[in-house]
Amino acid sequence: MTKFIIRRLLQSIPTFFGVTIIAFLIMVAAPGDPVSLLSFNPTTRPEQRAILAAKLGVSDSVPIQYLRWLLGDDWMRWDSDGDDIADGSFLIALDTNGDGINEPPGDRYGILRGDFGRSFTYKQDPLTLIGQFLPATIELQMVVLTVSITIGIPIGVLAAIWRGGFFDNITRILAVIGNAVPDFWLAFLLIIFLAGPGLGLFPSGGRCAPIRGGCPPIYQRLSYLVLPASVLIVGAIAGWSRYMRAAMLETISSDYIRTARAKGLSNTNVWFKHGLRNALIPVATFLGPVLVGLIGSSVIIERIFSWPGYGRLTLTAVTAQDYPIVMASVVIGALLTILAYLISDVLYAVFDPRIRF
């Protein structure tokens, strides 16, 4: 098992580097250069811009820029006598803009050491920002996950047991409808009917009443969760029930179920003790990836309900061309995904002794 985990860990390293390459290439291709974004002031002199450009390294070749972004540049250009003018360099020139004076030493640490630069709009470290916004998304998605699993799994099991029957057909139709509705449309309907001026049952947005010093504990602001969670739950129940039904039917057609039946076990015993328990294995191991997938997909709901989460942070950053945040959320999102699949695979191997990778 240890060997398997180590091999799986090693396998995810190239994946992570692939992600950083894709993220970086997008940033390179993106319009609007950071120099003009940071020196928007029209009184900035061209010389100052040139200094900034040298400091940010935008004039270097793309591979060098990638290395700087990934590993930082404090080892590319350094200062050993303490006068803030670099006197040693590796891979890049000491004097980039050719004015006869050496550039200041590199001060970037690179994303591998947690330095994603500074957000253009928030003037903050992107990782700190993600740390502030991620909990709201996880909170929302945990509620969605809990409710949809409690409802969706039993529906799927029953639909499998009564395959082709009335219950199976009606849940199939409902699931298809649940998947076919654009979720922003559903969200607006809910806002109009349940949060509109007539009824006002639930707040139409936000995570809690605006007060100083963050939000109260979750049980005091459940009403804020109802609408955004409901929209996501509709789709999630549809997904879980169909997934569970398929897993159940796949299990029930296997040989050991036939053996169990041949032994003369009761139907209940066969379905719930032999069938359900085995069908739950893929479901249980799949939880992590699903949660991470939900984190990436809640952009729309977070925007409609002004939920201060990860998706909304990313969306506003993309709109504002705030690339340090965009890059950070892509890389962190991918890192979470890779981790979730890693854990899922390991759990799968633990639960199901037939699986050997």
Next chain:
Amino acid sequence: MASVQTQPVIQLGTEKEKSFRSKSLLQKALYRLRHDTLTLIAIGVIILLTILAVLAPFISNSILQVDYTEPALRNTFAAINSPGHVLGTDELGRDHLARLLYGGQVSLGIGFSAAILSIVIGVTVGVVTGYYGGIVDDLIIWFITTLNSIPQLYLLLILSSVLSPGPFTLVLVLGFLGWTGTTRLVRGETFSLREREYVVAARAIGASDLRIMFLHIVPNLLSLVVITLALGIAGLILTESSLSFLGFGVKSPTPSWGNMLTAGLDLIRFAPHLVIFPGLLIMITVLCLYIIGDGLRDAFDPKLSD
């Protein structure tokens, strides 16, 4: 996820069953499909919507006699069934029905072409990697895992903001991001198909790799392709509307169901019809495509022995 490959099981049966079994998988599927009323209705609806969208210029010019681009600021927010405008007008006084028809061209067009593009890429890459295996396979799988590790919607948002696409670029973006799922399925299927007797036989009589891949393996992926196509178009129409909602889809004044729905949401109190119809059209289209996908899956399922 361990997925069980379905393989046809040879069984003995009565004369009647034998005559059904002697038919090819495609014939059986078509036979089952003919008896699946729900799927047939769904196919009918999609064909109808497609014809209406294709005939949009003819319908709006000759039958409705309206211009879908011309603003008429004296006649904004006309209600349903007002003179000259069957479904009323929008915030600029443009005919709603005509815009819905043209929007159908864009939405369905994007859905169909992006799905076909991603299927073509997905099948080609999947067959090649599944057939050759080895280092090509490792590289492609690495690339797919990498691409799938990044939240799909983020990639779409970023690419759309970088490229600020028109309909054509959007098709390319959606197509080039959407092929990985198909590749995985096709690759798995090819793994099992390349060991079949007829492939071995074809190789024994000297058929080239290219011929085996595209003449012997690809036709056997037909069921997989049509199912993925139906579900893919549905997903893409929803994605297009989500992107429009977030402000990264097809830009106004080019109408798409997605951006019409989004524009209508702000005006829902003045003119609910501007929200209801694009929303309904998206929902009906996606619903029908899901039903078709489900129906095709049942029709092509070799495990069903009716």
